[in-house]
Amino acid sequence: MPYPLDAAAVRSWCGLALEALGRERERIDAINVYPVADGDTGTNLYLTLESAARAVEAAFDGHTSAGTAPCLADAIGAMAHGALIGARGNSGTIVAQLLRGMTEVLAAGDGSAGALRQALRRAAASTYEAVAHPVEGTVLTVATAAADAAEQAAAGAAWGGGAAEVARAAHEGARTALQATPGQLAVLGRAGVVDAGGCGLVALLGALADALSGEVSATPVAVRADAPLPEAAGCEVADRAAAGRGDPEGPAFEVIYLLEAEDAAVARLRTRLDGLGDSLVVVGGDGLWNVHVHVDDAGAAVEAGIEAGRPYRVRITHFGGVTRAKEPAMTARAVVAVVPGAGLAGLCAEAGATPVAVRPGEPPASGELVQAIRQAHAREVMLLPNDADLRHTAAAAAEQARTEGVRVALIPTRSAVQGIAALAVHEPGRSFDEDVVAMTAAAGATRYAELAIAERQSWTMAGVCQAGDVLGLIDGDVVVIGSDLTRIAMAVLDRMLSAGGEMVTLVLGADAPDGLAERLERHVRARHLAVDTVVYEGGQHAAPLLIGVE
Template identity: 60%
Template sequence: MPQPLDAAAVRRWCALGRESLRAHCARMDAINVFPVADGDTGTNLCLTFEAAAEALSAPEAAPGAEALPAALDEEHGGRMLRAMAHAALLGARGNSGTILAEYLRGMARGRTEDGGLAAMLRGAARAARAAVAHPVEGTMLTVAAAAADAAEAGGDPAAAANEALSATPGQLAALARAGVVDAGALGLTALLGALWAALGEQAPPLPEPSEPPGPSVPAAREAPCGPARGEPVPSRSEFEVMYLLEADDPAALDALRSRLDPLGDSLVIGGGEGLWSVHVHVADAGAAVEAGLAAGRPYRIRIAHLPGPQGAPRSDRAAGPAPGAVPVRRAVVAVVPGEGLAALCRDAGASALPAPEAASEEALLAAVRASGAGEVALLPNGGELHTVAARAADAARTEGIRCAVIPTRAAVQGLAALAVHQPDRRFDEDVVTMTSAAGATRFGEVTVATRQAWTSAGVCQAGDVLGLVEGDVALIGSGTAQVAKDVLARMLAPGGELVTLVLGADAPQGLATELEAYVRAGHLAVDTVVYEGRQHDASLLIGVE
């Protein structure tokens, strides 16, 4: 009879699971042929489980640091599982990592509702399957179900997982052709073996390694929405898009699934309680991000090229227009809060739309039309404008304009996106590059309170200087320079290479010089650039790349 999954067992599982995944990481990457032969399933599973295990180092997730009454040990085990699930959601990598995060979440929920191993594994299997838009047998979902069945029957879930893993080549044509087991299924089997061992049972050895596919084996490209034993399904997917999404409305999540499903394949959405992890393979990365904008607030957006049939990025095989084709002019439309920023955008070749005029879909659509371009990248430069920008882009597409929203939440993110914009690059690649640059830019702001108000940093009074980080009030002070330094200290704590300072119309004289000296004194390797933004709603805008 296995031991209970108490706090000590959870810690043992983390240690054993990490060790097992690391040992099999290279093998999983080598045999990764489904759903995309991109050779990263092992890496993604390792990084996702590492993120989950690291959550136990947080004080709130590590109650066992002090002596605990035995009766509370199992309760803390459940709390630790929930911490792992949340951390995996935040750190999920790729298709397999997103499924694993949801598996852990279902396991934690089963632990809370019942406490028994069978309930945990059944809850995990159900949650993982529910997260996948079009489940396929012969994958980690099959292994999850087999382990749950065995646990409910009083058997050995690790042995059942091994047996299910060995059968995966007979369930997926891509695996059969390559002569390998499913890479994600191998990773989950390794974790289940580690769990069984952590509960004090003898874990069976994993099946003998399959030879990885050689050069003569075609890189399989099979969509997970296809039949279990069918031939490869043609796909237009060129990009892997992942993001975290804040959304409280269940109807918005249903609408998101409905919008993303026709765009591509490998759609997985996991999470709950207002926070979701979204993964999809698509041909139009911008459309996938815009679907998130319509559903809530997407952030931590990651976009990567998928390999094509020969294993090369698709962009390498579609380098430009056909000979004799008429080039399509491209434009960037940026919403800006000040005339100085507008001049910067115009100097960079973008059309600038003053923020007070950008509150409506009609105004944004008019700016897109006025650009006269067939391809337009739209920079809303404010989270409150994302939804209206997405609607304007939809309307522009109905008029034959290829329009994509770069999800910039601040003007400094827009500057970062503009800095990497290349109009002679393929539109999709330009959108991906601009989105990545914006997402890699942290943003802050220093402004003056106009009235008494409750903030996340406490109660402020009219005239107080507020320091905001990523849109939230982080501190309240009385001097612009000191608050700006405190904001910079917080923003540079995780590291950075470039600080951008955008001075407002009411910025104190000498502020830029003082802040440049502050950055130089504490961060020798960090460069600083200063712009006169002349915006009236903030004394200072800060960006850290």
């Protein structure tokens, strides 16, 4: 029997969508040839919907504990927000915007057939608004076809159906449009496959139809064209429309981050990023955005976000020689590094590593590290946790990746400055064991320190600190307490350099005072001869300054 479009239906939709994408994930990954053949569209869509489903469950749990029941607006809003903050890849980001578009209509609380038709139309339009250079034959085309089919079904003379019939019509329209994508986009026609992102959307709409109709169908989505279409009608036009996008010589990095920023700043960011690369998708609103772009200069893409607002959860993936094959190209060796700030993420990416950027108080789970290892597409991986508290999490991730056939070495870096030192001596050309020894030795030879601000009164090895005091920590232990950040930094440097050293690394946090680096550089030159100083803009929020001495 049909079910109403309410909070329970949204919850069911999330569960069925996860099941459908779980079944289709590997098949969708295998046909991922546009915009980059990195073989992860199915996985990215699954992870995006997984985040959406968790948010919906959290909304239900919150209402249950309060003794109330969630409404449609609560559930669909949670689904859209969860997708936004967990969106992965180009297609996942677009689907997050599609859900946000539906929410704009359904948040009014009306789950009628008419409201669903309007929501599907708004969803399709919002995806075009989010993409800098829309290309037909993609998930955008499939979304529009779904909205068209829903409206055409309702226009029939004998129409008397409800939301379930609207969803089923949208699903069928999307299926039909998906099969036409190889004739609209040349790269799909040459490969003889349908669009991977569109394939995921068909699965998502099928789950919606199942949730509302109560008739669950596990029919697989057709992922192959009837025949390769290298000369398909419209392919040349589509090629010109997609010029510079999806070619093997395209940008080297995929950059994704969440951004807290005002609308005006985001408009400027779009223009800046559009000049840096392609596959630009910016979704969100109300102060929170998800930014996705393919660029050669990952650092510049992150810096543009810093200028616009506050980027976090930065994910930078090196395509690593991706070609137009149906499977992602494998590199011999890669480095995956956990970093506490956007600037450090850009620095690691420029050095060829895959960074996992984290916010203060939100350490990555082992599953997130495993996913980063997978996305590195390498047979051998060096994993740099860069935090003593992550050693067990990183070890679990390394063990899981090894069961999947990846040779993983856990480099025992306890600070980002040790990670920088290890990355500096990384050499993919030498043997795996020799590289592990060299990176471990470089990390171990780097003493590390940081400055932090005390959050509460506490006992330390250096005495009692009060909330707001500046703490100087060396190797994780508080060694000096004071009120002036610059003076504490100088005292820490003097203690560390008293044991010798040839190079000082300073990593400035987001809250580091202006001129701090210059004052510390002068101090080192005046007090410690023949010691060089290098400065990086780390962007970390937990510590205004990280220090390394080699």
